[in-house]
Amino acid sequence: MIKNFFNKILQYYYATNKREVLFQSKLRQEIESIKKKEFKKDKKNLIPYGFKVYSQSDEDGIINEIFKRIGTTNKRFLEFGVNSTNNNTTFLLLNGWTGGWLEASNSQVIRIKKKYEVLLKKNKLRIYKKKITAENINKVIKSINFKGVIDLLSIDIDGNEVYLLNKLSQIKPRVIIVEYNAKFPPPIRKCIKYDPKFIWKYDDYINASLQLLVDNLKKEYALVGCNISGINAFFIKKELLKNKFPKNTSAKFHFQQFRVGLINLRTSHPESNKWFN
Numbered sequence: 001m002i003k004n005f006f007n008k009i010l011q012y013y014y015a016t017n018k019r020e021v022l023f024q025s026k027l028r029q030e031i032e033s034i035k036k037k038e039f040k041k042d043k044k045n046l047i048p049y050g051f052k053v054y055s056q057s058d059e060d061g062i063i064n065e066i067f068k069r070i071g072t073t074n075k076r077f078l079e080f081g082v083n084s085t086n087n088n089t090t091f092l093l094l095n096g097w098t099g100g101w102l103e104a105s106n107s108q109v110i111r112i113k114k115k116y117e118v119l120l121k122k123n124k125l126r127i128y129k130k131k132i133t134a135e136n137i138n139k140v141i142k143s144i145n146f147k148g149v150i151d152l153l154s155i156d157i158d159g160n161e162v163y164l165l166n167k168l169s170q171i172k173p174r175v176i177i178v179e180y181n182a183k184f185p186p187p188i189r190k191c192i193k194y195d196p197k198f199i200w201k202y203d204d205y206i207n208a209s210l211q212l213l214v215d216n217l218k219k220e221y222a223l224v225g226c227n228i229s230g231i232n233a234f235f236i237k238k239e240l241l242k243n244k245f246p247k248n249t250s251a252k253f254h255f256q257q258f259r260v261g262l263i264n265l266r267t268s269h270p271e272s273n274k275w276f277n
Helices: 002-016 018-041 059-070 106-115 117-121 137-143 161-167 210-217
Strands: 076-080 098-103 125-129 148-155 171-179 221-226 232-237
Touching (some): 059 232, 161 171, 161 210
Parallel strands (some): 076 148
Antiparallel strands (some): 221 232
């Protein structure tokens, strides 16, 4: 009851406060401006297709467009590093996908189990409290009965992503989403020092540069885009390109600067968990 009361207050505030309305309007104008610029650069660019449903920024729309172009096989996903609010695969769950989430935080796992109770009971989603390292990544994935081809792997563990990808062999994702550090634009190759116990301190010591990710994945994967806020990079298997994406797959062409301010897009309607029923 108290939660519903505060939701109504927030709903009224977001819908009527002139400063908030103006702020949101300017954010949307900025996003549309960037989308038009990217479309002019290459009509196959993914950024103009971005939108947010349950992702942090515009990842939901980009993922949707990628699979429109390449199709799906088993509609299975794995996502490392999740929470109870914004994930790259929640929208997929509402579109017939199934998969697993791996998260090291006990408190997050508890909140997820409560929010996604219906999907967990239907076995559309599985949640595991796991700490993923370069040493155990394949063993952990095997222990949860994932192997071979899956359509999507999303990695957001705030630090050791490139080291995990270099060791990954248990699964063969057709699409990989991975966070990068936009502090270092191409051709700079930088990465944090590997530490299996690494915990992000909410500073800029995080992840790897986009160029380093491209270099490490180039044997099997091609970079097809980055999202508008300069957080996530999208890679697909090279054999899936087939002239469906920009010919230029370089880090320099697709790099997006860090625009965390664009994430702060609000709606006047509070989120309802009833969608997961």
